[in-house]
Amino acid sequence: MSKPSKPNEPLVTHIYTADPSAHVFEGKLYIYPSHDLDHVMVSNDNGDQYDMEDYHVLSMDDVTAPAVDHGEALHLRDVPWASQQMWAPDAAFKNNTYYLYFPARDHDGIFRIGVATSANPAGPFKAEPNYIPGSYSIDPAVFVDEDGKAYMYFGGLWGGQLEKWQTGEYVANGEGPAPTAPAIGPRVAELNDDMLTFKETPKEISIVDEDGSPITAGDEDRRYFEGPWMHKYNGKYYLSFSTGSTHKIVYAVGDHPQGPFTFKGTILTPVLGWTTHHSIVEFNDKWYLFYHDSSLSGGADNKRSVKYTELKYNEDGTIQTIEYNK
């Protein structure tokens, strides 16, 4: 049933959706969410409860129009390298092609990042036979800069396995740094023009405080956890992300797409449900935050719903904090 969209209400209620990556393609808003399944799962720190199997793409003609579910855009069964858990995706447009980027566990249980292509922003997408060589962990976000260069940001702690990649190789028992040591940063890699491969070995991004000191691993109100997003505003690069265990969406600003970035503040206070995950998009001269919460399911961590709200800047370019209302 289609109903008009309103701020802070689920975009769709016939399925659970999460981890929204919003883009303007062909004059419309397209949202690339995870598709949470309506099954009972016990939550654990490994994220086993997020056991998703496919993606649906949503679109909106404008922010008051009903959100349209375009149906199954890609299913696990059609991804040769993947075994389970299709987590937070993103999409990009280049070369007259739409690219869907998505994390999933490979047949060894290691999270990798894959890509699938379509001529249509709503899909269906056809997966490449292998994951992106050199990719690992979760939550890809692809940003195409004004000069046409494309960058992938990715990585997530705990279930997202980023702690296991500190040496550049997968270390099965790899653990996070001491609380006083610099936090593990998200990764960034420029993409080749084909948008299917990395041009370089992924690098760790540096996030520092106003004094230039690295944010530490024990600083859970500010350290990177998962869900990176990149947007550009007035020539500055805004890296925003989830703090995971403290459940905030926060941001840091830099002069270059690969950083370093200086921590600035909170964009969204904790939502109902353990995870928080967002994207930021400009549409018809306004800026919007797409996010999710677990209100529709009454608080089930693994049954989330995508919503949006307007995002506003202060004159100095800082972002006004959005107080979550259940």
Ligand code: FUB
């Ligand atoms: O949806 C599964 C995982 O939960 C995502 O990849 C994370 O960002 C968190 O939202």
